[in-house]
Every structure is written in C-alpha cells, then in structure tokens.
Amino acid sequence: MATSFGVKRRELERALLAAEQSIALLDRCRPENAPAERARLLRALERGRPADPRWRYGRSGGLGELATGLARLSESAARAGPWGELYAARARELLLEARAAEVVGKPELRDLALARFRVDDDQDSSDALACATRWARLPAPTPCTARVPSEDDSDPSSLISRLRAAIGLRRLPFRVVVVDGLASASATGDGVIAVRAGDRHDEVTTRRIVLHEVLGHALPRFAARRERSALFALGTAGGSDDEEGRALLIEEREGCLDEGRRRELGLRHLAALGVQQGASWVDTARAMQQWGASVQEAVDLASRAHRGGGLAREVVYLPALFRVRRLLSDRPELERWLERGRIAVRLVPALEALGAPPELLHLPLAA
DSSP states (O other): OOOEEEEEHHHHHHHHHHHHHHHOHHHHTSOTTHHHHHHHHHHHHHTTOOOOOOOOOSOOOOOHHHHHHHHHHHHHHTTSHHHHHHHHHHHHHHHHHHHHHHTTTSTTHHHHHHHHSOOOSSHHHHHHHHHHHHHHTSOOOOOOSOOEETTOTTSTTSHHHHHHHHHHHTTOOOEEEEETTOSSSEEEETTEEEEETTOEEOHHHHHHHHIIIIIIIIHHHHHHTTSSSTHHHHOOTTHHHHHHHHHHHHHHHTTOOOHHHHHHHHHHHHHHHHHHTTOOHHHHHHHHHHTTOOHHHHHHHHHHHTHHHHOOGGGGHHHHHHHHHHHHHHOGGGHHHHTTSSOOGGGHHHHHHHOSOOSEEEEEOOO
8 A cells, every 4th residue: 555644745845945045046056256257258249350258157056965855856756646746846947957056057058948948839839939039120219328337326217227116116025136237127036126236227127127137026926925835936847937928928918028129028038049059159149140139239238148058048038928928819818817826827826726725745655
C-alpha cells in the first residue's frame, strides 16, 4: 500500500520563494562593467569594426545544492495531486533558472535559457513573429528635445519622481532606486522598482514606463501578499511571462503603444530570436543595423538580448501579449486573476476548479 506524508503548503511556498530570491537570475546577468563596456562597444561599432563584449559578472555558482533540492521537490510534488503539480511546475521552472544562473557568462547559458524562455510552436508565437517583423520596419521616432534625466528627484516630471508619486498615491510598499547598468529603463522586483541611471525620457515615455511598472507589475505583486496562498507571489509556471504580456496590454489600452514603442518591441523580439538561433553579439548588432537601428540602438538591443551570455528573455514578451489579449478577449473576467499576482492566464481555469488551497500537501514517500 502506498504511503505518504503531509507537507505544510506554507512551508513549501516559503522554500520556493527563498529559492527564487537566491537564484536572482536577472540580477546575476547584469554585468558589473556595463557602462564602460557599452562605451567601448559603441566606439567600435561607430568605427565599423564591432567588437565582442567583455562583460564581467559578480555572482556565479553556489546553487548546486539548491538545484538538487528543486529537482527532488518537483519530482515528489508532481505526484501530490493537482495542487502539487502547480508547485512542481514552478519548481521545474526555477530549476532551469538555477542551472542557468550557475553558468552566467559561459556558453552553456544559451541552451538553458532557450529551455526556460522558449518559443512555442503555436498561433500566438506565429502572430508575434509576424507582428515583430512589421513593427521593426516602422520609422525611427524623431528625438524629443524635452527630455528629463530619469534619476533627477528634484524634477517632478522625472521618471523617478513620477514612479514615487504613483506608488505613494496607491500606498504601495515599494522603494524606487537608481541602478547602473540595468538592461532595461526600469524593472520591478520584490518591494523595489529600479530605474536605470543615465537615461533621459520625454513625457510620453515616462508615462508609459510608470503604467508598465506600477499597474503591470507592482500592483499585482502587492495584491499577492494578501492572498491565502503564496502561489500568487511565487508565481505559477509561465506567470512571470504573462505578467509581461499583460503589462504590454495595459500600455496598449492606455494609448502608449505608439510607433516608437512598437518598433522597439519588434526589434527586441527579432534580436532575441537571433540569439536563440545561435547569433553572436556582433551578428545581432549588425542585424539590428540592417533593420535600420542606429549604432546606439544596435549596441543596446544586442547587449540586452545577449546579457548573461545569451539570456534572450525578450522573446517571451510579444507571444505573451498575444496570448493574454486573446484569452481576455474571450473571457475578460480572467483578468481579475492576473491582478492578484503572477498567474499564467492558461492556468486560471484550473485554479478556478481547484478552489481554496489545502493546508497540507500529501507527498508520497520515496521508494
């Protein structure tokens, strides 16, 4: 007769939350020398002699034991019924991230990133590719002269000031900090919104970033803290990807998905696909120039897609936008679930059917 033992759901959730914080894949993929390397890469490309990046990464290794634990947990939890499979799937996703984090800056990262940030052979991915190809051909926006330094907290129109005002208005327990070498203009984490140092933004871009980070990321993460299950904070498998898709949908609804933004997203998608297909940094930079990107754009697009040695996470954004838009078009009430945390939209029907989470998960004893 099969035997099992009960594991407190909250303990399992705490373990997975702690694992995610330890892995910190995106943080590990941020080069310590990003600003200096960007300047060198710009000079080389401007001379018509592009050079390979020489990024240095501060955090590497130290996750072998954690990866082993995630593998064991996922195998056991998968046999613990429908709720167990939800945690097992997230553990498998974290396991891929842990293995990728172990090899940041090494050639092995690309294959692990490809497994984690894969492009499915489905209609949403096909639509995303067609859309990216159209958007990449849009004309480059005319530079706006009325741009404000993003980290100027003395100017109420700056990005850092607008973010602080937005989170203050909603009483969100988030800090806004300035970070050197961030791959994107801004990024939201656990209780913090990071702003990249050295950027300058116009009013339209500032408004878009605030909507994306506060409505698309910070609000659902704050809401997740009030849920009975920490799965909303931890995220389901695919939840982080769909969170990005919904954030883009919010931009679209608010009229912020203008030609310049669409062109940027199209180029990012094509750059990331190229990385997954084996393109080098130089290949990607040249490809971006062939699509009409400036030298500065080409360097930034290639560097973002190749961060960590080939993360190419940008490949999930547009398919997630199409997926979330399509499913919410059919069932707009599903958005209430996405507002509650990092939930993959395809899993909402299963969560609806499961109802309240159990206090104990019954995991089978090892043979």
